[in-house]
Amino acid sequence: MVERYVRPDGEIVAQFDVRFSRFIEPGGKVVCTPLPPWADDSGVLIPIYRTMLQTRAFDAAALKLQRTGRLGTYASPLGQEAIGAGVASAMREEDLLVPSYREFSAQLWRGVTMTELLLYWGGDERGSDYRVPRQDFPACIPVASHCCHATGAAYAFKIRRQPRVAVCFLGDGATSKGDFYESLNAAGAWHVPVVFVVCNNHWAISVPLGRQTAARTLAQKAIAAGVASEQVDGNDMIAVRAAAEFAIENARSGEGPRLIEALTYRLGDHTTADDASRYRDASEVNAARARDPVSRLHDYLTGTEAMLSAADEETMSAEIEQEVNDAIEQYLATPPQPASAMFDHLFSELPQSMLDQRASAEGEQDHG
Amino acid sequence: MAEITLVDAVNQALAYAMRENENVVLLGEDVGVNGGVFRATNGLQESFGEERVLDTPLSETLIGGVAIGMAAQGLIPVAEIQFMGFAYPTIDQLLNHAARIRNRTRGRLTCPMVLRAPFGGGIGAPEHHCESTEALFAHIPGLRVVIPSSPERAYGLLLAAIRNPDPVVFLEPKRIYRLVKQRVPDDGEALPLDVCFVLRPGDDVSIVSWGAMIHDVVAAADQLALRGISAEIIDVATLKPLDVKTILESVNKTGRCVIVHEAALSGGWGAEIAARVAELGLMSLLAPVKRVTGYDTIMPLFRLEHLYMPSIDRITKAVNAVMEFA
Numbered sequence: 300m301v302e303r304y305v306r307p308d309g310e311i312v313a314q315f316d317v318r319f320s321r322f323i324e325p326g327g328k329v330v331c332t333p334l335p336p337w338a339d340d341s342g343v344l345i346p347i348y349r350t351m352l353q354t355r356a357f358d359a360a361a362l363k364l365q366r367t368g369r370l371g372t373y374a375s376p377l378g379q380e381a382i383g384a385g386v387a388s389a390m391r392e393e394d395l396l397v398p399s400y401r402e403f404s405a406q407l408w409r410g411v412t413m414t415e416l417l418l419y420w421g422g423d424e425r426g427s428d429y430r431v432p433r434q435d436f437p438a439c440i441p442v443a444s445h446c447c448h449a450t451g452a453a454y455a456f457k458i459r460r461q462p463r464v465a466v467c468f469l470g471d472g473a474t475s476k477g478d479f480y481e482s483l484n485a486a487g488a489w490h491v492p493v494v495f496v497v498c499n500n501h502w503a504i505s506v507p508l509g510r511q512t513a514a515r516t517l518a519q520k521a522i523a524a525g526v527a528s529e530q531v532d533g534n535d536m537i538a539v540r541a542a543a544e545f546a547i548e549n550a551r552s553g554e555g556p557r558l559i560e561a562l563t564y565r566l567g568d569h570t571t572a573d574d575a576s577r578y579r580d581a582s583e584v585n586a587a588r589a590r591d592p593v594s595r596l597h598d599y600l601t602g603t604e605a606m607l608s609a610a611d612e613e614t615m616s617a618e619i620e621q622e623v624n625d626a627i628e629q630y631l632a633t634p635p636q637p638a639s640a641m642f643d644h645l646f647s648e649l650p651q652s653m654l655d656q657r658a659s660a661e662g663e664q665d666h667g
Numbered sequence: 668m669a670e671i672t673l674v675d676a677v678n679q680a681l682a683y684a685m686r687e688n689e690n691v692v693l694l695g696e697d698v699g700v701n702g703g704v705f706r707a708t709n710g711l712q713e714s715f716g717e718e719r720v721l722d723t724p725l726s727e728t729l730i731g732g733v734a735i736g737m738a739a740q741g742l743i744p745v746a747e748i749q750f751m752g753f754a755y756p757t758i759d760q761l762l763n764h765a766a767r768i769r770n771r772t773r774g775r776l777t778c779p780m781v782l783r784a785p786f787g788g789g790i791g792a793p794e795h796h797c798e799s800t801e802a803l804f805a806h807i808p809g810l811r812v813v814i815p816s817s818p819e820r821a822y823g824l825l826l827a828a829i830r831n832p833d834p835v836v837f838l839e840p841k842r843i844y845r846l847v848k849q850r851v852p853d854d855g856e857a858l859p860l861d862v863c864f865v866l867r868p869g870d871d872v873s874i875v876s877w878g879a880m881i882h883d884v885v886a887a888a889d890q891l892a893l894r895g896i897s898a899e900i901i902d903v904a905t906l907k908p909l910d911v912k913t914i915l916e917s918v919n920k921t922g923r924c925v926i927v928h929e930a931a932l933s934g935g936w937g938a939e940i941a942a943r944v945a946e947l948g949l950m951s952l953l954a955p956v957k958r959v960t961g962y963d964t965i966m967p968l969f970r971l972e973h974l975y976m977p978s979i980d981r982i983t984k985a986v987n988a989v990m991e992f993a
Contacts, residue, residue, distance in 0.1 A: 424770065424771055427775070428772055434739075444759055447729050450732075451739075455742050477728060485724050644769050644770045645808065651910075652908045
């Protein structure tokens with residue numbers, strides 16, 4: 300038996316708590332008031348809802364393309380649409396999105412096109428050459444490595460006195476990585492305008508949250524770095540947007556970084572190369588479907604406030620279907636880049652010593 | 668004009684670049700008040716302020732990573748990793764992001780950053796402080812790897828690296844940080860990247876090297892000259908992209924090639940040079956290419972360090988061997 304010399308009555312030198320927010324529960328019922336002032340403003344909510352529907356329709360189409368051999372391995376955002384749309388709608392155009400690889404709703408909101416997303420997942424670099432937004436980072440596949448970029452960009456905003464905010468999305472698995480912590484820690488030490496949004500979908504491929512960490516919340520990881528944080532229901536778009544708006548405007552006004560943990564659930568497989576039935580029960584997935592973010596916002600919008608009519612929704616769905624079909628058509632009609640494209644953007648100018656390699660690749664294509 | 672050391676030349680180039688372009692920022696561990704553990708950034712925080720000369724937390728992955736975020740926003744970060752042995756966590760950032768962000772966004776985002784790190788053995792430093800792993804970096808497509816061999820080269824190449832619109836890994840041979848002094852005018856004149864320098868012309872053998880080893884190669888060449896062997900010395904300077912043309916022209920003239928580096932033999936950058944000479948210059952060779960390198964062992968702690976490093980004696984022996992072959 301080891302003697303314990305820590306005094307149980309020792310002075311408390313630090314105490315922390317993590318707050319959770321939810322405004323709308325499944326079924327669309329309001330469970331917390333007051334709601335944010337824009338929560339009855341259809342001008343704010345309908346475009347966000349539209350982006351969530353767009354994301355869902357895009358996802359269904361992308362899965363079909365993948366299964367018919369017309370798209371590469373693809374990561375579905377099914378069930379996480381409220382986080383991207385809610386957060387992006389609280390950003391300004393001049394803010395900077397530093398996404399992971401499942402944030403289509405945020406990217407679509409900010410002007411990335413469905414054709415670009417299809418090109419990327421269809422194996423073409425041009426899919427990351429966004430016409431709009433020019434400065435946003437492309438999808439980051441090595442998880443958490445992009446957290447450093449968000450902190451670095453926010454440092455640039457700070458020393459140039461630009462009122463801009465970097466918003467970085469990551470998953471629950473990414474919070475186990477050192478680069479996440481290094482970025483969070485430096486953001487705190489430098490007091491830079493960055494917001495980290497952890498989409499906690501409870502699964503990092505096959506590893507459930509409980510095997511990822513013993514931490515009760517992921518939000519509390521920010522506390523260790525001296526960064527303010529909170530937890531929200533990530534399937535409640537109102538709660539997501541409220542937290543994001545506060546965090547982003549706080550950062551913009553020089554109050555430093557913040558982290559939001561948004562609780563959600565990955566309804567699909569990790570990617571099309573994964574089979575989630577190998578490691579999780581259908582009952583768990585079915586239970587999560589009842590918390591679906593799209594139907595929750597739908598129920599809220601069509602509920603007491605009646606912000607959305609059935610006719611409006613029908614029109615919206617038809618428009619979106621057309622957008623998706625147009626994007627697919629445009630994607631499939633885009634010919635691959637020539638072999639020289641491998642060399643075009645390697646450096647600002649191709650070094651002399653590589654001209655022969657380019658000629659060789661071009662020759663290969665000519666004879667191929 | 669006073670003569671300055673290589674580490675002073677680094678400092679002089681950094682100060683020039685910071686005066687020249689307000690987008691240039693320095694970051695790293697102890698680079699601020701302390702001026703860097705080797706004093707490469709000495710006095711710069713005083714001159715340019717805390718925002719432009721930033722002391723980072725002890726986070727090497729972060730140092731490479733935040734530089735990418737800064738660079739994508741138009742700053743020109745010059746990041747210091749205190750010793751090459753601590754740079755490995757940030758290879759993730761260099762390989763997965765810095766080297767490829769221009770390519771993967773079709774030129775929409777770029778990465779004009781420099782990552783500096785002292786490297787190499789021979790100063791009796793502690794474990795993990797002495798390796799030469801430049802080949803790890805040189806293998807990465809999209810990265811430039813530059814190594815100066817003198818104060819003059821350090822000044823001109825570092826300015827070129829900072830002005831280059833793409834990421835550059837700039838490795839500083841710390842054994843010669845203070846070994847030699849040269850007059851280096853602070854005129855902002857850069858040296859060209861992507862070219863090897865012919866340091867000394869010769870007729871009988873081409874000795875190809877870089878960094879601190881250049882000084883041992885020069886000493887070996889002096890000894891060989893006394894015996895009537897004329898060695899051409901090539902200072903590679905930019906390891907990647909490699910200026911094969913200059914090396915081939917030299918070998919074409921001399922017919923013999925000896926490559927000297929501190930790094931381990933297998934997969935060292937000498938292997939790449941030897942392969943290129945074999946592929947493109949075989950018919951000009953009078954003797955097999957020879958490499959004088961560290962061994963494929965763990966670099967020993969400093970009591971045995973001198974036995975690991977290629978010595979002047981090992982260089983002259985290698986040259987003798989290729990001279991005797993034909």
